[in-house]
Amino acid sequence: MTIKNPFDLTGKVALVTGSTMGIGEGTARVLAEQGAEVIISSRKQEQCDEVAEAFREQGLKAEGKACHIGRMEDIDAMYRHIRDRYGRLDILVNNAVLSPWRTIEDTDVGLFDKTVEVSLRGYWFMSTEAAKLMKTHGGGSIINIASVAALHPDRMLSLYSTLKTALIGMSRSFALEYGRDNIRANTILPGVFPTKLADAFDDEARRKILDKTALGRLGKVEEIGYAVTYLCSDAGAYVTGNNLVVDGGMTVGLM
Structure with a gap:
């Protein structure tokens, strides 16, 4: 008797934005390890190609395709490519983001608009185009990477927290x-991981964060990938409209 692995993503096509480093790359790697064919995407084609090539050298299925999600023409080009090459999209992970480190009063209109274009408008229209394509082959999964800052905003990250x-x-x-098209949409709220955003915290701030984190450590980027795998696989087939906090118990310590 063969027992089906509910986390198996063999035959699935997955697009992960902002996936040339950090959480995005870690997530794309986990999805590929579970059998998905992964589209590595960020603003620069050279970086996308480098990461995709590294994946393929490890026997994983991946290609690189640049897309600046703050530009509507790039979004259109990405989905034309997906339709022409794959004819389907099963998984979209919206991860690319701008993270301005500013006070509210220092956030001018130009920075505000630029951040919204990427961190909200980009997510919206990437998801809209994904849903159109997913409807044609029986459904799919959209996962938005937010942050625990959505629940507990921090100073200097007000715009970031607002958009999350x-x-x-x-x-x-x-x-x-x-939902009736069998398309599920969920949000993951990571805590502090070793990313460029975390580098903005000084040693004292980082120590305070770890002191308040139940597990007493930073997250590993692949741990977001495991959470994404659950939500986009058959294992999470009855989960939609939900928020999954992956923070090592940090928000427990903040309550």
């Missing part, structure tokens, strides 16, 4: 509107 909060509402709205 908006992603929670966005995921819930997409879950409701596309």
Whole structure:
């Protein structure tokens, strides 16, 4: 008797934005290890190709395709490519982000608009185009990478926190509107991981964070990949419109 692995992603096509480093790369790697064919995407084609090549050298299925999600023409080009090459998309992980480290008063209109274009508008239209394609082959899974800052905003990250909060509402709205098309939408809220954003915290701030984190350590980028795998695989087939906090118990310590 053959027992099906509910986490198996063999035959699935997955697009992960912002996947040439950090959480995005770690997530793309886990999805590929579970059998998915992964599209590595960020703003620069050379970086996308380098990561995709490294994946292929390890026997994983991957290609690199640049896409600046703050530009509508790039989004259109990405989905034309996906339709022409694959004819389907099963998994979208919205991870690319701008993280301005500014006070509220120092956040001018130009920075505000640029951040919204990437961190909200980009997520919205990447998801809209994904849903259109997913409807043609029986469904799929959209996962928005937010942050625990959506629940507990921090100083200097007010705009970042605001837009991460908006992603929670966005995921819930997409879950409701596309549920009957078997398209699921969920949000993951990571805690502190070894990324460029975490580098902005000085040693004292990092120590305070770890002191308040139940597990007493930073997360590993692949641990977001495991959470994504659950939500986009058959194992999470009855989960939609939900928020999954992956923070080592940090928010428990903040309550």
